[in-house]
Amino acid sequence: MSYQYKDIEVIIKTLNLNRGPFVGPALCDAVQGDPDRKIPQDIIGYHIPEFKRVMGFPEKEYPFFAELQPEIPWIQPDTAFNAQNPWSQFCGIPLNSRMGLHLPISVFKKGVSPERQVELFISNRKACIDFGEKRGVMYYVLHIANENFHQNHTVVKEILRKTIAYLCEIKTNSFILIENLEYPGYPSTPQELYWWFHRLKELAGSVPVKIGVMMDVSHLWRTRGEIIKAMREGRALPEWITAEKDIIHQPYHDFLNYTLKTKLDGIPVIGFHVGGCYGNETHLIPGVQVGHDPETTPAEINRFYDENVEMNMKTTLKNIVQYYFDSYREAGDIHQEFRPLYIVTESYISYYNRQLQPLTYSSVLKGTRAVRDYLLQYYRKLLDKSLGRVRFYEYLSASAEDPSLHRE
Secondary structure (H helix, E strand, O other): OOOHHHHHHHHHHHHHOOOOOOOOEEEEEEOOOOOOOOOOOOOHHHHHHHHHHOOOOOOOOOEEEEEEOOOOOOOOOOOEOOOOOOHHOOOOOOOOEEEEEEEEOOOOOOOOOHHHHHHHHHHHHHHHHHHHHHHOOOOOEEEOOOOOOOOOOOHHHHHHHHHHHHHHHHHOOOOOEEOOOOOOOOOOOOOHHHHHHHHHHHHHOOOOHHOOOHEEEEHHHHHHHHHHHHOOOOOOHHHHOOOOHHHOOOOOOHHHHHHHHOOOOOOOOEEEEEEEEEEOOOOOOOOOOOOOOOOOOOOOOOOOOOOOOEOOOHHHHHHHHHHHHHHHHOOOOOOOOOOOOEEEEEOOOOOOOOHOOOOOHHHHHHHHHHHHHHHHHHHHHHHHHHHHHHHHHHHHHHHHHHHOOOOO
């Protein structure tokens, strides 16, 4: 990669990678591993101090970053505000902390008609956005499809239209990020992600909101596997998927690079969801092998992976770094608009990994730190390589100008 070392130095200093909170966990009230610790009630007293302890920085000096993922309803079935929602009292976030907000995906089901479900879902989303605006979140993550609505494109587009209209109405300064889902949910393929991004831009019209992508690398990994499986079984697939079958069958890191640098060329990807992937599971602890106790086993990114079964986390993180620096090289001026970078580790209790990895918050944070440490290590490696390349070119230039530097 032909980076100028000074550019890398400026990016690293601006991001403040050694001290800044650019890697953090997802905090979801619906899925967690500590039965005695609640989200959001214990975020201030437990989750933030534990984050700083495991990450290895003094509590008062190191800011906190996490992606909040509320699923407790903001709205009651009669559309009245749910005063019992504990998130509504959650206002004690330290001023130097950064938060992302994943908009709810749960719907009201009990005794509610499909039409009413849609109405309540939109109202719930708006109430969550109001919370995000009051708390000054850096970005919103948006699912296009939802398990209750994804078969009905008319409903999906109506929900999307009203969501974007509301974000434009309040003139949010936060990023609006589409998250890719696992196939057959959508958007799951690179082409679908491209389509829906431009659909959001159309809906926003001339309102200057910031729209981008939250790339869930674990979802993309599972999507590739599911599409390959469907092809082998001879199942009918949409035309845009079969048109890309050659790249889909390439190693995952090639498929990820194709997605970021070809289909999403010029589209800001400022966030990445990262989870350990093994078999059908996509939300394990990064760097902790299945079968090892996450409480006692160190999280190590730099190790061997069987790519047919497990995502190669080391190569995936390298792809993220290379894409990030490439975005500045292609822009031509790194000072023009400094692009943020948010990396969220998603490690959840699920039906599958309840047996594979009994998670606690502390063990999840071990994976978060392993991701952060490996990224820093790779940044420094790029910087050293660029410095060495510049020195070599300077030597060649000096050698060409002064023949006495040549050896006989």
